[in-house]
Amino acid sequence: MNARALPEKRPAEWSEDGILACLSRHFPLTHPSLLLGRGDDCAVLKAGRPLAVSTDLFLEDTHFRGAYFTPEDMGYKALAVNVSDLAGCGARPQGFTLCLGLPAWADMAWLDAFFGGMAQLADSRNMVLAGGDLSRCDKLTVSVTVWGEPSDPGDFLVRGGSMPGDILFVTGPLGLARVGLSVLESHGRKALESWPAACAAHLRPRPHVDEGLMLARAGFNARPPALMDISDGIMRDLPRLLGLTGELSATCPEKRSGLGAQIVLARGQLHPEVLRHAEQKGKNPVHEALLGGEDYCLLGSCAPDMLPPLHAAIPGLTSIGVVTDGGGIVCNHEPLDSLASMRGFDHFEPHAGES
Numbered sequence: 001m002n003a004r005a006l007p008e009k010r011p012a013e014w015s016e017d018g019i020l021a022c023l024s025r026h027f028p029l030t031h032p033s034l035l036l037g038r039g040d041d042c043a044v045l046k047a048g049r050p051l052a053v054s055t056d057l058f059l060e061d062t063h064f065r066g067a068y069f070t071p072e073d074m075g076y077k078a079l080a081v082n083v084s085d086l087a088g089c090g091a092r093p094q095g096f097t098l099c100l101g102l103p104a105w106a107d108m109a110w111l112d113a114f115f116g117g118m119a120q121l122a123d124s125r126n127m128v129l130a131g132g133d134l135s136r137c138d139k140l141t142v143s144v145t146v147w148g149e150p151s152d153p154g155d156f157l158v159r160g161g162s163m164p165g166d167i168l169f170v171t172g173p174l175g176l177a178r179v180g181l182s183v184l185e186s187h188g189r190k191a192l193e194s195w196p197a198a199c200a201a202h203l204r205p206r207p208h209v210d211e212g213l214m215l216a217r218a219g220f221n222a223r224p225p226a227l228m229d230i231s232d233g234i235m236r237d238l239p240r241l242l243g244l245t246g247e248l249s250a251t252c253p254e255k256r257s258g259l260g261a262q263i264v265l266a267r268g269q270l271h272p273e274v275l276r277h278a279e280q281k282g283k284n285p286v287h288e289a290l291l292g293g294e295d296y297c298l299l300g301s302c303a304p305d306m307l308p309p310l311h312a313a314i315p316g317l318t319s320i321g322v323v324t325d326g327g328g329i330v331c332n333h334e335p336l337d338s339l340a341s342m343r344g345f346d347h348f349e350p351h352a353g354e355s
Contacts, residue, residue, distance in 0.1 A: 019102075031094075033047075034095070037131075038129065052156055055082065055145040055146070057141070057143050058077070058143070060141070063081075065184070068189045068191075073117060074117065075117030075119075079127075080204070080205050085229060086212070087212035087229055089157050090154060090212045093125045093147075096127055096130070096146040096147070097145045098129060099143040100135070100142055101136065102137060150216065157212070158227070164324055167322060168299075169301070170297055170300075170318055171298040171314060174230075176271050179274055180195065184202060197271060201294075208297050211316075226241055227300040230297055231294060231296065233291045233293040233295075234289070234290045236293075259327070260328045261321055262322050263320050263329065264321050274288060286331065
């Protein structure tokens, strides 16, 4: 389907009611977490326990390209990036709301496919669509808000709490989605033939919900792990995990962390497609892995005695270093703050929306 082609004539069902009818074919109205679902001015949640809530924008030409994302991919990823936030705090997803701005080129076939991709992920996690809003827009604009409940047993996990001597870990490959973005930008969907894992990581990331729930349970009778998801790359996200950025210090200077980290990241820990792409481009594969945004696996730290049972319980969990008390982050004996060109993704950097 050519996403840019304007429909010759809008069908009769292309109206707000028609779009809502299409949506209802993919998403049920009832769910155990709802007292009242879609169709009223508000949904009513059955919130007997604390809820974790997160929201994200998913914008055309900023977060995705219509040139190589299918409608199913767009719907799936728009929800997946939010579900990954729930995974990052050890929450069990329950439901979401959807606000959708539709451009002139969208038609019912595109919309049906978009909802189908989103419903595929929602069904796999038993999530309910509780409501949202629709509007016309110049470019496709998606805003999703998700909520989830704590693990049982367990509680929500947070970024803070790392201590010197804690082990740093990740639950999946680093830098793979970055490779996917690069090859899709260069070759379009033909890149799936030569780079299947990388393209899948960028187009259809798997939120690490089960891993987050296991980490939350592991912290129920022990010091809980510190945890977050990796959306902007280790270069930006590890300082956030360690409390080195301004979120706390702006209002509570006494809480600014003095922690650091020593990372050991060997080539053997990297995915073969990351290694192959770095070799072809003449780049350092470890640097590419550190920069890789949108990995959507989990980054955390835990007490050393917690690591063996976590290794046994969570396939793919890999140790990548240790938390220090000296300040600064070093990877393979190289201070990361010396790599001025390696900053990771920032929406407000110049040209952040470009490839």
